[in-house]
Amino acid sequence: MIHSRPFVSQSNPARREHNGTSSITLVLADQHLLFRQALRHYLETEQGMRVVGETGDGFNLASLVELRRPDVVLVDSALPGLDIAGTIRRIKMKCPGVRIVMLSLVGDRDTFLSAVRAGAEGFLIKDSPVEEVVSAIRQVAEGGSVISPALTGVLLREFRRLSALQEGVPPVGLTLREIQLLRLVAAGLSNKEIAESLCLAESTVKNRLSLLFEKLGVKDRTQAAIYALMHGLLPESEPDYPPGIAESSISTDQSTLHSVG
Template sequence: MIRVALADDQAMIRAGLRMVLETEPDLQVVAEAADGADALAVTRRARPDVVLLDIAMPRLDGLAAARQIAALPAPPRIIMLTTFDSDDNLYAALRAGASGFLLKVSPPEQLVTAIRVVAGGAALLDPAVTTRVIAAFAHQPAPQPPPELAQLTPRELDVLRLLARGLSNSEIADHLTLGEATVKTHVARVLMKLGLRDRVQAVVYAYENGVIRVGG
């Protein structure tokens, strides 16, 4: 059972989310919060596996709450929900520790999938905004490679580049003529060596640090 906490300042939104999630046999809503401060409190108390956080909330907004929740011991996975799809919100959410980013207009089945994906240790972005993660780095000057990249083997660097282009493990395996289990191991080692939480952070890291350039 995946335990979920809901944080949104609009009671009707929370009720709608609860209605969607409680129809799924493997999802359980264990807590609700009307602002970011309450979200932090209920996360500490209820220990959910996944927290759905609205970005725009009173007292403590969703981004600030995400940073504090991500800093907790054994933190839950975080999915940011917003009616806005601005680049600033997207990057701020990723850097705050979110593993997912969804627009509130996303269909219910996409929300359910996102919860299952992030609860399983992966990451997910709304398809409507994913391409902008890449496009935002198109005209930035190439940065100096950070020292931790030297820890990666040539094969792990290949995997990181393909991962950053959005390829799945099976697609990376086909591209590099490797077994999918081997690719999964390489991905895990890349994340560990670079201190990254998941694939979304790896994508942002790769573009921010010049591992891959748009069109490259």
């Protein structure tokens, strides 16, 4: 497999402070060279913006961001080799000050919710006017969040669905192990990562998650994560991932929390 060679600016790594004179530094990640070049050219004509790196695949994106430490990363959701949730988590863990904006040709529900859940600050449809992209970059660089209007309905529908599920029905009793699994799913970990964290077989994790989803009345990982959020099952502060929760912190699979949320 041929990986594209990333462009890296020869200047010093990006500054983290923003004031009247400092630039918003950017890394661009898109598989189409012409699109990257056109976007880069346009952004660098904007006052106070500077591209410090770019890449055409997802294999080296996190490493490039760690090297350049930009203020904002623009990422094509269809980038070859991109593990959306995993890459965002790695960037956030290594470079917590970096802000991430995803670009997508279509408003895919699962891709959108996966990116937002993992920590992306923005998600834009790729045919948005370039002025909106510039505005979004400035907004997230200052600590805000941006979502294309076409995608806000996705969030509303998920919350409404789970709100309807919650009304009049108390949360089901969950064992501490089930809550643990639910938290790992909400953190965006794959079955393999969960298995490694808990020292279980991947097939065991898959079976337990199937039973858990059936118990919660949810169809997939995204709905399970939103369920955990709405019922107050997520920790107050995010631990480092992969979490590696000690087995000693879980009493037994039979220990049940009957009143959750």
